[in-house]
Amino acid sequence: SQELEQSPQSLIVQEGKNLTINCTSSKTLYGLYWYKQKYGEGLIFLMMLQKGGEEKSHEKITAKLDEKKQQSSLHITASQPSHAGIYLCGAPSSGGSNYKLTFGKGTLLTVNP
């Protein structure tokens, strides 16, 4: 079965700093979802990458998909306390209509003011 490994597991940065979170799959990636979660709350959809080399941005968050490396990276520019939370990557199990997602364990981001 597919496994997603996220690194780092946790990250503490000073407000204004840039940071990167990585998500590496054990199998072929048919797409990659990024979500943000506040502890104990629902997942907020950030973006979904479908094709190798694809890059998407939402406000100060940019995500890229490298199909060859079976990896995605999430980059936050000039971090703010509002960026704090748990970032989860999820991947569909196949490229067909079955889009059940397998998730990584998450990266806990703390942004100190």
Next chain:
Amino acid sequence: DSGVTQTPKHLITATGQRVTLRCSPRSGDLSVYWYQQSLDQGLQFLIQYYNGEERAKGNILERFSAQQFPDLHSELNLSSLELGDSALYFCASSVRSLAGSYEQYFGPGTRLTVT
């Protein structure tokens, strides 16, 4: 607000009992997914329904069952509850975008505590 609603928000019950969790997908979304999130297992896919039909199953226990009704809302039934079933249960819904992808939007979750 994702547009996916779940009730109840919190549920506390005893071992051996049965509970029903309810989910209403976003307007127009035909697929509903159920996930379980616990500290030790992380976020795990349980089951998917599409327009009333079961589409995919994950690591769902036999004590758990789900269904999707004609109005597209879904219910997850958990029976013979054990302490280890305590977790956050999420529902998500999706619709195919013009680009051909399926963006899944999650509800706020139901926190189940089994005592």
